[in-house]
Amino acid sequence: MDKSILNNISYGMYIVTAKDEKNVGCVINTLTQVTSDDPLISVCINKQNYTNTVIRKTKKFAVSILSEKTNSNIISTFGFKSSKDIDKFDSLSYSLVDNIPVLDENTCGYIICELVDVVDANTHDIFIAKIIDTKKLHDYTPMTYKYYHEVIKGKAPKTAPTYIEETVDTKDKEVWVCNICGYVHEGPLPDGFVCPICGVDASNFKKKE
Ligand SMILES: Cc1cc2nc3c(=O)[nH]c(=O)nc-3n(C[C@H](O)[C@H](O)[C@H](O)COP(=O)(O)O)c2cc1C
Incomplete structure (x- = not known):
């Protein structure tokens, strides 16, 4: 199967956050708006991610919509490290909304969600959630997954549902x-x-x- 066609599917870039004893969060690209009346969204989160455990427990989460101004260090911290091991909010400007952390700077805004259903998708869970509040923070251009790869030259780890292993030509090269x-x-x-x-x-x- 030629998986490279999957690179033509478009996504945005988001940080999903939640809180139990501590603030947690991870980068995702797999957010979809599911309905518009009484709106629902879905996010797809790896079962190994600590953010998954906290969402299952608290049944609440927030989504910060990243913009093209978002610093790539924030994506490295939230996308390649685990909240199990570090405090990702240390030295980051954030606010608590409904007791859930949301990023203050360089995002378009945030969505506050209440979990309504979980679909088991093998390695991942699809969380379906009701939007209970939203706020637009800045009139910035939202960052797309394509922009992250092509302009920031970023990668996605194996835990991302859209991970595709790169083939590298090593002929005459280290x-x-x-x-x-x-x-x-x-x-x-x-x-x-x-x-x-x-x-x-x-x-x-x-x-x-
Ligand atoms: C560009 C990018 C996209 C990602 N998309 C997803 C995603 O849609 N779902 C997911 O579960 N993980 C995704 N990840 C991986 C998580 O952000 C990563 O596993 C994170 O370290 C989990 O942190 P946690 O253990 O604190 O929850 C993505 C990472 C990057 C860099």
Whole structure:
């Protein structure tokens, strides 16, 4: 099966947030508006993501809609690290709305949601949720998944439902691949090299044979 056609499906870029004892959240691209009267949305979240566990428990979450102004460090933190291990909101400007954290800066706005149904999708859960509140924060251009890949040169990890493994041509070339985010570096890794996408050091890179 040629999965490359799937790269033609369009998405936006979002941070889904929730709160139990601590603030949690992760990057997603798989948000869809499902209905318009009494509106419902769906988000697709990996069962391994800590954000999934907290949404299942609290039945509430928020979605911050990222804009083209969103700093790529925020995407690295929320998209490649787990709230299990770190406080992703440390040194980030956010507000609590309905006791759920939402990002204050460089987003278009946010949606507050109440969980109404969960569909089991193997590795992922599709959360269907009722929109209970919204706020537009800035008149910025929303970031698309395509913009993230083509302009920011970002990658998606294996936990993303839309992950597609890249094929890399290693003929006559030394090629190193980041184990965390899949970033591909051509040529020897320089001293003090860190991944430009997810920030890990050279020990996380594997030479492609
Ligand atoms: C561009 C991008 C898109 C992503 N899309 C999704 C997604 O739609 N669903 C998902 O479960 N994870 C997605 N991820 C992966 C999660 O953000 C990532 O696994 C995160 O580290 C989980 O954090 P948590 O354990 O704190 O919940 C995406 C990551 C990136 C960088």
